[in-house]
Amino acid sequence: MTPAARLSAAIEVLDEVLAGTAADRALAAWGRSRRFAGAKDRAAIADLVYDALRCRRTLARLGGGETGRGLIVGLSGGQEALFHGAAHGPAPLTGAERAARLAPAGGTLPERLDFPDWMEAPLTRALGAELEPVMEALRHRAPLDLRVNLARATPEAACAALAEDGVRATPLPAEPAALRVAEGARALRRAAAYLDGRVEIQDLSSQRVARFAGALPGQTVLDYCAGGGGKTLALGMHMQGRGRLIAHDIAPARMKDLMPRATRAGLSVETIAPEGPGGGRGPALGCDLVLADAPCSGTGAWRRNPDAKWRLTQADLTALTRLQDRVLDAAARHVRPGGVLVFATCSLLVEENDDRVAAFLQRNREFAGGDTLRLTPLDGGDGFFAARLARRPAPPAG
The missing domain is CATH 3.30.70.1170 (Sun protein; domain 3)
Structure with missing residues (x-):
């Protein structure tokens, strides 16, 4: 594919995303229907789509509108040579699109730093003086x-x-x-x-969360929201392959790659059946350590999933905090007396982090708060939060 044809493809995919389709699904669907596109073409188109979404408001202003074409016009800097209408390239620039290049920069912080207006208050609460540099960092690609x-x-x-x-x-x-x-x-x-x-x-911050959890050789350790198993394998490494390592996810299909990865890494991992968001199925496991990397808004990982910031709503955030409470309570029942529960999210928001820990401690008096870990992209990786919650030892017999 020519560079111009790649722009046309990115415009098509972005229109699907702006209509409500998740970016990864829109890209996958485009690839399935365009078998002629090679791996390099698909990768280049994905880069264009994600770069456009990271700076959606800025590029819409520079490109003349919040459409797939507007975002790509803004992203390409209005390079006339690429907009020629021939050989599957996008149509020539209009006068309005040329004029948009001269439009003044957005005045509000969300306009300038490319995030939804309603997020300014919760992000300010969470980041304070670091709001602007963190949001600027989230406008750029994440490292590998x-x-x-x-x-x-x-x-x-x-x-x-x-x-x-x-x-x-x-x-x-x-x-x-x-x-x-x-x-x-x-x-x-x-x-x-x-x-x-x-x-x-594995992202640097994710590795730091796994180390913060404090898994030790010989322990029984449960990764309660294991997903693809990145942290599961990191916990197993810290355990030096000794002890009992268990993985759980409410959607077992997310763990489909875990066992092959564990085999390659030389680790033995057990899995348990999904318990549902309220937990309570099966016996408590009596673990020394339970890591609950809970579903969240993903605000700390907006560099990797930029369409998530445009899809998130206040109702979504409220629903997520309720789900996080249920996950914490379900995971906590597997912690033995004297053991540790580590709660983690890749969110920057207080509502999903400190507030959830405080609410958990109010509901679960047998636990006490401990150290916390707070990371933003300014620390070199994704934004992450983790808190260590210790279950009080059982009282002496008699």
């Missing part, structure tokens, strides 16, 4: 981070192995097992170090 499986390789050895397959990565000081890919990201999934489990894709 890897976690070295320290049971299989050192960071230095992993970097050398990746380099042999065209992937240049460097260690990150913030986390002993973390690498950041500097070049060759598209070659990663073919690299031997990835295929044999020496490295896994």
